[in-house]
Amino acid sequence: MPLTWLDRAGSPLLALLFPDDCRLCAGPLKGFPRIPVCASCLDAPAVNAEQHYCAACRTPFLNARPLNEQGLCRLCAAGFTRFDAAYSYGNYHGGLHGLIHLFKYGRMRPLAAPLGRMLSSALPRDQVFDAIVPMPLHWRKLLVRGFNQSHLLAKELTRRTGIPTEPLLRRRRHTAAQAGLSSAQRRANVAGAFTAGSDAQGRRLLLVDDVFTTGATVNAAATALKRAGAARVAILTLARTDRLQNVRSLQSDSPSERGATE
Structure with a gap:
């Protein structure tokens, strides 16, 4: 019946x-x-409304004072970035923070659809990419969580843009949680954690993740893709954390720590 x-x-x-x-x-x-x-x-959740952006990582700022004459923020001017551009939908607080938290830790997979819509709206329409690459999880973390939130977001983005999702990255080792670590500790934690194959050679890739914090994780992933021959790597995330907090973390790093983690 x-x-x-x-x-x-x-x-x-x-x-x-x-x-x-x-x-x-x-x-x-x-x-x-x-x-x-x-x-x-x-x-x-509202989109970033700032009018000033770093020319490299696309971090939004309320005014142009944090940017140098080349339009670079302090982190990019110091040579910490290995990716070509970074785009985000909004800031990691309020409603967007709540939605991402429910999606990621509350295991509410259906949220991938509305979050995917937000992610798609943050992608500049004048940019051309050959593939969408989800940020990979180590198999142990995947076993505990049951799904890779970045892969679900990437598939939603594929559905909306037609750009294929391809798992070109692999985590070669398990890493500790990044929360609570300083900028230098984050870079050391993920250094060499990713590997990519020859399928990345000569391609324009869009690396998708949920949250951009200090950029240590996406930077390590972009480094692996570039070493595998990728022509261009851009980052697309749902949210960014407060950059002032990240800069303060960077300022607390000693020069010896910076050199050891790059």
Whole structure:
């Protein structure tokens, strides 16, 4: 017996008998949605509104004072970046932080669709790429989490842009969590953690991840792709953390630490 009529009748009844609240704002949800987040919270994250960007890593700034005469931020001018450009949808706080946290740690895979829409809107339309490369997880972390959030985002981006997703990167070793580490410690933690094959040779690649923090992880991944012969590597993430905090972390690093991790 078909269950379609039961589905139509059951969802409002279940919502009435077992009301659920939005996981972000605690407001009541309408109907019985697949994602326990209200429409307002899904639409709340705003794009970066800053008008000034680093010419290399595309970090947004409120004014041009953090940029040198070549339009480079302090980190790029110091030679810490190995990628060609970096794009992000918004800042890692408020509603966007909440959505990413639910997606990544709450294991809410259906959030890949609305987050993929945000990610797609952050990609400049004048840029051409041959493949989308998801940030890989080590097999041990993948076993614990059950999925790679970057791969789900990459597949959503493929669906919206037509650019194929190709797993060109591999994690050759397990790394400690980056949270709580200084900038120098982050670079040391992921140095040499990635490897890429000859399929990257001569190609324009878009590396996709969820959050851009200090850039240590994406930088190590971009280094592996460039060593494998990639012609260009750009980074696309949903969010960026506060750059002032990252610069303070960099300023706390000693020169000897910087040289040892590059």
